[in-house]
Amino acid sequence: MTLLYFLETLRRYPFGPFLNRKCKEDYVIKETGLLIEKGTPILIPIDGIHNDPEYYPDPEKFEPDRFMDGSKQNSMSCTYLPFGIGPRNCIGDRFGIICTKVGLTYFLKNFKVDRCDDTPVPLILNPKSPFIMPINGLKVAVRKI
Numbered sequence: 626m627t628l629l630y631f632l633e634t635l636r637r638y639p640f641g642p643f644l645n646r647k648c649k650e651d652y653v654i655k656e657t658g659l660l661i662e663k664g665t666p667i668l669i670p671i672d673g674i675h676n677d678p679e680y681y682p683d684p685e686k687f688e689p690d691r692f693m694d695g696s697k698q699n700s701m702s703c704t705y706l707p708f709g710i711g712p713r714n715c716i717g718d719r720f721g722i723i724c725t726k727v728g729l730t731y732f733l734k735n736f737k738v739d740r741c742d743d744t745p746v747p748l749i750l751n752p753k754s755p756f757i758m759p760i761n762g763l764k765v766a767v768r769k770i
């Protein structure tokens with residue numbers, strides 16, 4: 626269950642809005658005829674793909690169950706990219722997942738988290754940040770259980 630919430634959180638809020646690559650050889654996109662020349666810098670829009678209703682119906686909705694069948698986070702899927710993709714993808718993905726599971730489980734066993742008066746609803750992201758992060762932080766009420 627923790628994993629489904631983790632996966633959905635990284636869909637809605639990946640670390641950054643895009644991955645960057647450089648084109649290794651001239652490439653023509655079949656559908657449009659557009660030529661991408663060798664050496665062209667490429668930005669792959671993670672947040673655009675993660676919010677495309679063709680892949681994620683009702684993308685604004687936080688819905689951990691979308692990951693229930695396990696297919697989306699398949700490494701061959703180009704529609705879920707929180708850890709990047711290909712030979713330069715994140716080498717720490719499994720380690721990151723395990724650390725998050727252990728840390729979250731320990732934290733949630735000991736603390737209860739609630740909205741407070743200062744919790745931004747809806748969450749407003751900082752449009753000037755190179756990372757995906759709330760504009761004024763994310764204040765919540767944390768109580769020891």
Ligand code: HEM
Binds near residue numbers: 718720
């Ligand atoms: C939730 C945790 C993490 C997230 C969301 C994350 C995300 C990413 C992303 C998006 C990339 C770029 C991949 C690409 O361009 O295709 C990356 C690269 C990388 N990550 Fe992570 N990462 C996480 C944890 C870690 C951890 C725990 C380590 C090391 C212990 C790590 C080490 C690296 C390294 C070395 C690269 C560069 C790989 C390369 O250029 O070949 N990451 N990560």
